[in-house]
Amino acid sequence: MNLMIVDDSAAIRKILHRVLLQAEMPIAQIYEAGDGVEALELLKNHKIDLILSDVNMPNMDGLQLLGQLKASDQWKHVPVIMVTTEGGQAKVLEAVQLGASGYVRKPFTPFQIREKLEALNLQMG
Amino acid sequence: MPQLEMTHATTAHFIRQTTAEVLSTMLDIQVTAGEPYMEDVLVDPYCGVVAHIGLAGAWVGTGITRCDELTACDLYSRMLMMPASGINREVLDAFGEIANMIVGNLKTALESVMGQMGMSIPTVLHGSNFLSTCLYGEGLVVPFTWESGRLEVKVCLMPEE
Numbered sequence: 001m002n003l004m005i006v007d008d009s010a011a012i013r014k015i016l017h018r019v020l021l022q023a024e025m026p027i028a029q030i031y032e033a034g035d036g037v038e039a040l041e042l043l044k045n046h047k048i049d050l051i052l053s054d055v056n057m058p059n060m061d062g063l064q065l066l067g068q069l070k071a072s073d074q075w076k077h078v079p080v081i082m083v084t085t086e087g088g089q090a091k092v093l094e095a096v097q098l099g100a101s102g103y104v105r106k107p108f109t110p111f112q113i114r115e116k117l118e119a120l121n122l123q124m125g
Numbered sequence: 126m127p128q129l130e131m132t133h134a135t136t137a138h139f140i141r142q143t144t145a146e147v148l149s150t151m152l153d154i155q156v157t158a159g160e161p162y163m164e165d166v167l168v169d170p171y172c173g174v175v176a177h178i179g180l181a182g183a184w185v186g187t188g189i190t191r192c193d194e195l196t197a198c199d200l201y202s203r204m205l206m207m208p209a210s211g212i213n214r215e216v217l218d219a220f221g222e223i224a225n226m227i228v229g230n231l232k233t234a235l236e237s238v239m240g241q242m243g244m245s246i247p248t249v250l251h252g253s254n255f256l257s258t259c260l261y262g263e264g265l266v267v268p269f270t271w272e273s274g275r276l277e278v279k280v281c282l283m284p285e286e
């Protein structure tokens with residue numbers, strides 16, 4: 001499967017990249033984007049099976065990206081896990097209502113990321 | 126005035142809580158929090174790395190993290206588990222993300238007392254002998270230390286008029 005990490009922080013992208021490689025999942029490729037605009041460009045040219053996305057990003061934030069994905073027939077079935085400092089109930093609810101498949105608050109441990117991936121893997125069968 | 130003092134005590138508590146959680150979870154650093162203090166609008170020239178994050182809502186202001194160059198490199202190497210050769214774009218990016226997590230979680234905690242707030246993306250500065258100031262009056266500073274570094278977290282907030 002192909003995964004995409006969307007975060008304006010190169011440090012977080014590196015950490016998540018490492019966590020994903022250490023997870024016991026059949027990962028073929030991990031793509032990285034610095035914001036929602038870059039993510040949509042990558043999606044046009046690559047098949048992506050799962051997205052981990054930050055919320056606060058320049059150009060297009062994670063919730064705007066989520067909204068665009070769920071409004072698209074082509075991408076609405078791609079699961080999106082939000083990984084963000086935004087831990088307030090309102091933001092979490094907004095993400096869930098937009099169609100997020102999971103929500104992980106920063107700071108996170110590798111275990112918390114793997115736990116969300118495993119839960120999603122079970123849902124996807 | 127009593128309400129303001131309560132806010133400072135509450136803010137200091139949340140700063141300690143969120144900073145300890147971020148540094149422990151992401152960097153495996155156990156910090157010791159020092160005594161909080163108020164800092165004047167204009168501060169002495171600084172040498173090191175500073176991150177500014179704007180906050181806006183019922184209260185407006187800035188969340189700031191700052192440290193010297195050695196500490197910034199230490200934070201990078203612990204976060205990414207690789208050595209830092211010196212201050213570069215990657216070190217500043219990691220420092221900005223640490224600030225983002227500390228101030229972001231602080232914002233979430235403060236919202237229970239101060240109402241909803243929005244948050245900007247971090248601006249990170251590096252240099253020597255530079256001045257940095259908030260236009261919102263005094264700021265509350267909480268220093269944190271560990272065996273190989275020292276980080277200060279500062280919050281300047283005032284009610285939106």
